[in-house]
Amino acid sequence: MKKIEAIIQPHKLEDVKEALKAIGIDGMTITEVRGHGRQKGHKEVYRGMEYQVDLLPKVKVEMVVPDGRANEVIHTLVTSARTGKIGDGKVFVYEVAEAIRIRNDDRGEGAL
């Protein structure tokens, strides 16, 4: 099993969800996060007080998929989240040791 963790532009979340749904992936967890990589932030001014805002709103998408489907999911995710501009985000892939369904104690890929 692989855990796929993607940090994407908030406005691309709907596109990503739709694309993943189209290939049969409908389980995911999302979090609203803030961060930045190479993307520069922007300037905000409040009554003359200037702030450089470099931690920008992002959405973190996490899902665990069977090994056999990982490449397909990553490809779908990357293409649907891409705008081609700086700030599109990153995808990280991890090995998952175990998955357990709390309801009935199913284990492994069967629990996904």
Added chain:
Amino acid sequence: MPYRFWVALLAPALALAQAAPPSTETRLANLETAVKSAQSAGDNAWMLVSAALVLMMTGPGLALFYGGLVRRKNVLSTMMHSFALMAVVSVVWAIAGYSLAFGEGNAFIGDLRYLFLNGVGGAPNADYAATIPQQTFMIYQLMFAIITPALISGAYAERMKFSAMLLFTVLWLLIVYLPLAHMIWGKGGLLNAFSGGKIPCFDFAGGTVVHISSGVSALVCALYLGKRRGYMTEPMKPHSLVISVIGACLLWVGWFGFNAGSALAASALATSAFVATHFATAAAALAWMAAEWMKNGKASMLGGISGAVAGLVAITPASGFVTPFPAMLIGLAAGVLCFLMVTAVKSKFGYDDTLDAFGVHGAGGTLGALLTGIFATNAVNDGLKDSAGKVMPLGMIDGNSGQILNQAIGVAISWALAIVGTLIILKICDVVFGVRASAEQELEGLDVSMHGEEGYNLES
């Protein structure tokens, strides 16, 4: 039908036919009474609505405006400053405040004739407003006494102890507000142009009494308390401009009660003040947005509402004395001046006037009070008459250029009283409670440390 039934039915008609028609004198007297009571009903209706509008400026208006501008951890404590004063000032006002401001007294302070609202009832007090119950006048003036110290809270927000803030307000009312209100508006007050004051000063709705007094006291508070921890090094962005916009718009609407209500009647003068207030505010909002557009390349929402408040402040003393276009000029000047105060002057001197109570109310109030001396005209307000009953010229445009000096003296007295009074009061509060929250309390946020609650419990 029985005989008695017909008698009962016809009796009133028979009685009417037999009564003599009322004399012309009686009918005239009845007519006069009816006209008077109709005018009183109209005026009283408007003044009660105005009183409610002015209370709405403090809560929720100012509470939302200021509450949105602070950090999230201080939203409740900031709103509490406004809200608590709605309660505290009301009690002080009923006990002695109204009497000390509007009792006849001497040139500087009222007497105790209305202590505990003694004698303040349904009968009008012709010294102030002859067509409304004195109780209406009393409750209307109370709403001004509530918002004025609440405006100061903009300077000490995010770092003042709640206990010290309550004591500060009570003492500030007694030492600064009530004497100033008496001098400008009270019968026989030193600066009251309409009641034989030695230095006739025009302040229609509170440029000196409300805005200079609160704005200058705010600067003293900011300097005395010192900067917030992390000022200029940590981000201190407004946590919700959305609620600030709602608050500022409520202030704009409520201000019609403040300025137009200061006519103390549902009169043409009230309309004129309403109109002047609106146009000045519109011009000031535009001026501020234009200034920052030129300086920063963008016009901001916060700039728009700050400009509107600056315009409302500056037109306050002039509102019942000026025509619409001078009103717009006053607004325009206020928008630019207050923008420079909060963006350039504040950073140059480095004081931490948290929400710019001085930059907007102190500066805007001073500008408005001085410009009133230029633009006041008896074409709008014919209330000032000489001993022969002839309407007197008001400002420079009426040919009375000496009025600018009178206005300047009124401004100087207001500044002096605010500075000295506030310094003494802060010293007293510092000895009694300590005025400043501890470092831990300030870092934790005053909502939790002072009030034991949080504004946003989104997980619950």
